[in-house]
Amino acid sequence: xxxxxxxxxxxxxxxxxxxxxxxxxxxxxxxxxxxxxxxxxxxxxxxxxxxxxxxxxxxxxxxxxxxxxxxxxxxxxxxxxxxxxxxxxxxxxxxxxxxxxxxxxxxxxxxxxxxxxxxxxxxxxxxxxxxxxxxxxxxxxxxxxxxxxxxxxxxxxxxxxxxxxxxxxxxxxxxxxxx
Amino acid sequence: xxxxxxxxxxxxxxxxxxxxxxxxxxxxxxxxxxxxxxxxxxxxxxxxxxxxxxxxxxxxxxxxxxxxxxxxxxxxxxxxxxxxxxxxxxxxxxxxxxxxxxxxxxxxxxxxxxxxxxxxxxxxxxxxxxxxxxxxxxxxxxxxxxxxxxxxxxxxxxxxxxxxxxxxxxxxxxxxxxxxxxxxxxxxxxxxxxxxxxxxxxxxxxxxxxxxxxxxxxxxxxxxx
Numbered sequence: 001x002x003x004x005x006x007x008x009x010x011x012x013x014x015x016x017x018x019x020x021x022x023x024x025x026x027x028x029x030x031x032x033x034x035x036x037x038x039x040x041x042x043x044x045x046x047x048x049x050x051x052x053x054x055x056x057x058x059x060x061x062x063x064x065x066x067x068x069x070x071x072x073x074x075x076x077x078x079x080x081x082x083x084x085x086x087x088x089x090x091x092x093x094x095x096x097x098x099x100x101x102x103x104x105x106x107x108x109x110x111x112x113x114x115x116x117x118x119x120x121x122x123x124x125x126x127x128x129x130x131x132x133x134x135x136x137x138x139x140x141x142x143x144x145x146x147x148x149x150x151x152x153x154x155x156x157x158x159x160x161x162x163x164x165x166x167x168x169x170x171x172x173x174x175x176x177x178x179x
Numbered sequence: 180x181x182x183x184x185x186x187x188x189x190x191x192x193x194x195x196x197x198x199x200x201x202x203x204x205x206x207x208x209x210x211x212x213x214x215x216x217x218x219x220x221x222x223x224x225x226x227x228x229x230x231x232x233x234x235x236x237x238x239x240x241x242x243x244x245x246x247x248x249x250x251x252x253x254x255x256x257x258x259x260x261x262x263x264x265x266x267x268x269x270x271x272x273x274x275x276x277x278x279x280x281x282x283x284x285x286x287x288x289x290x291x292x293x294x295x296x297x298x299x300x301x302x303x304x305x306x307x308x309x310x311x312x313x314x315x316x317x318x319x320x321x322x323x324x325x326x327x328x329x330x331x332x333x334x335x336x337x338x339x340x341x342x343x344x345x346x347x348x349x350x351x352x353x354x355x356x357x358x359x360x361x362x363x364x365x366x367x368x369x370x371x372x373x374x375x376x377x378x379x380x381x382x383x384x385x386x387x388x389x390x391x392x393x394x395x396x397x398x399x400x401x402x403x404x
Contacts, residue, residue, distance in 0.1 A: 041260025045253025064237030069192035132351025132373035167380025
């Protein structure tokens, strides 16, 4: 386990310098005008950043309002009967609901749960596994589609949420098994 | 779909906030909360005020996030342009063809979209979130070039997005760091459970996407469009 962790740590550290080296070395080898091409590509960065603003505002505003109103607590109450069914401690449910909505929000809930119940408690273990096992789906949908000006995302969000639900349920199951 | 979810979230927030304010008013909770601080601040002491402040604050945060992305975006888009020009991305795309052909049947072989998607997925796996988002957006741009309807998501975009949101991360760095800071005896204990959970999420997501696409294509063929 320790050696695996060490390998992974080094891999993450060296990945970006290696990519930069490989791209530039191969570009130089192929006689690409690297500086000019870099600038040409980088120019788009600004446009993309500006393009996603309206999508990000729409999404983050709705999520912030929902959080401030206590909507998470409301949904937690609605889903509460299900938690017993899959052996999920009721305290973890708000974490599961927050995870696809907001990255910073779920960090907040996770930290709070670990402080109250202990990092190495089942609740702490489960909530941090949940955090590590999925992405913030709402944010990804807003930013990725926003970057190419797509307004109709079709079935992307429901399927993304279905995948999240599957991942979160698996986290509950695995954590109960491993703990 | 997003239209309804968005509408629902905002409507529920406003009605729920107003409802709990009315409830608190009649149960006189508000008055006591305000009295204990000596003065009434409607923005802070009412749920509806909190919801409004949250909305305004989030609008500002959204712009900050977008602006913050620009520098990193520029860096990666510049590097990707060099890799594209030199043919590096094509080599990368060709290497993973057996997998991507199945997942993205409509994308031509060694299209730059494939290279960008692979780079994005690899960055996600290593937990390099700074690189992952720009590379993902680059992939979306390439996918948009071969999308016939520019305002509607293509099947391939949705497949990519679902793989992305259920991202398998070998190093869930944030969660491990927070666990370590709170004094966990074994912060990286979550690595294997998280990988298993994410793998299940990816399998379920891709299966769902492929099932939907299968039935949609069949319906399209039947109606002769």
